[in-house]
Amino acid sequence: YPALPSIQAEFNTTTTVTNMNISVHTLMIGLLSAIWGSYADGYGRRPIFIASNAFLVCGNIGSALAINNWMLLAFRIITAVGAAASNALGAGMINDVFEDHQKGKVISWFSCASLYTMGFSPFVGGALNQYLGWRWIFWIFVIVYGLLWITIILLLPETNPYARHQRRQQQNDSIESGDSSSTYTTEIKGRTHKKASIINPFSSLKLLKFPNMLLCLALSFTWAYSNQYHFSSTFVGLFYLSGLVGTTTASYLGGFLSDKIYMRRMERVKNNSTNENEQGQAYPEMRLSQSVIFVAAFVLAVSYVGYGWGIEKNVHFSAGIICQTFGKRCLYNITCITTFTYLYIEHSLDDC
Numbered sequence: 001y002p003a004l005p006s007i008q009a010e011f012n013t014t015t016t017v018t019n020m021n022i023s024v025h026t027l028m029i030g031l032l033s034a035i036w037g038s039y040a041d042g043y044g045r046r047p048i049f050i051a052s053n054a055f056l057v058c059g060n061i062g063s064a065l066a067i068n069n070w071m072l073l074a075f076r077i078i079t080a081v082g083a084a085a086s087n088a089l090g091a092g093m094i095n096d097v098f099e100d101h102q103k104g105k106v107i108s109w110f111s112c113a114s115l116y117t118m119g120f121s122p123f124v125g126g127a128l129n130q131y132l133g134w135r136w137i138f139w140i141f142v143i144v145y146g147l148l149w150i151t152i153i154l155l156l157p158e159t160n161p162y163a164r165h166q167r168r169q170q171q172n173d174s175i176e177s178g179d180s181s182s183t184y185t186t187e188i189k190g191r192t193h194k195k196a197s198i199i200n201p202f203s204s205l206k207l208l209k210f211p212n213m214l215l216c217l218a219l220s221f222t223w224a225y226s227n228q229y230h231f232s233s234t235f236v237g238l239f240y241l242s243g244l245v246g247t248t249t250a251s252y253l254g255g256f257l258s259d260k261i262y263m264r265r266m267e268r269v270k271n272n273s274t275n276e277n278e279q280g281q282a283y284p285e286m287r288l289s290q291s292v293i294f295v296a297a298f299v300l301a302v303s304y305v306g307y308g309w310g311i312e313k314n315v316h317f318s319a320g321i322i323c324q325t326f327g328k329r330c331l332y333n334i335t336c337i338t339t340f341t342y343l344y345i346e347h348s349l350d351d352c
Helices: 004-011 015-043 045-064 069-095 100-129 135-155 161-177 183-197 201-209 214-229 233-272 290-312 317-329 335-350
Strands: none
Touching: 004 015, 004 069, 004 100, 004 335, 015 045, 015 069, 045 069, 045 135, 069 100, 100 135, 100 233, 161 183, 214 290, 214 317, 233 317
């Protein structure tokens, strides 16, 4: 975000066109996450990680070499193709490896890692933009994703139990029959095609009828603190750190509460069950808590209203930072909402 004014000045374009690099990138990530996830369920996590990181490396190379905003936008879309896999695959691997009573805590750690990256990256990006130029932001990405790509190829094991089982079956069938082919390819392709065909990534576009408050806050924050309050890109990036402690605290709290509520309700089910065969049987709604979600949504709404009022009335810049801390930063990965709903969805799909 802090580099947007520099990109706009170099390409001599408008704020609206420059902001498309953020909005289109975000839109593509939202659309493509479901597609990556469906293929990862059939083919396994490892090959999808390798493919998605290839998109990330190529997309960032093109972004660093962009000669105009439209070229930059095109390669940002390619980058989004790879970035869309990260959340789906990371959460999927957690679901593969950990037990139900551990998933809330581990998901919160996973969210904290993402949030720390998001919290520090505007500051680092702002400093790189100010002292080395905005293109170096993408070159750093190329180096990081390149090293990560090599690490995945050499060290990452397959965690999807279905894919592991099918590959072992393929090896056994090949040895027994003396044929290098097996039913694995047909079965996996059939399953993957079926899963992909019933997922419509464009169905999420119905949410566009509601104001995208998160994106508005993210884009308006850079504009307001650069033009209205006249801070440098380094300071704008530094201000994005304001809610990092609040965000990570909320992230850990969300995972802790999710596991706590789940275990308490599981204990209640065990105590109330009269049928030994059904004793301890879990159901997805055990993860949900209406009171936690209501409080989180209320704080989010109040913070957005306060942020908008402060910018409109040109009050002291600290007001916007405080509202961002309790609004966007505390509830962006809306840990108390997202953690609960994610685990509910995962549990529901496991029961299908």
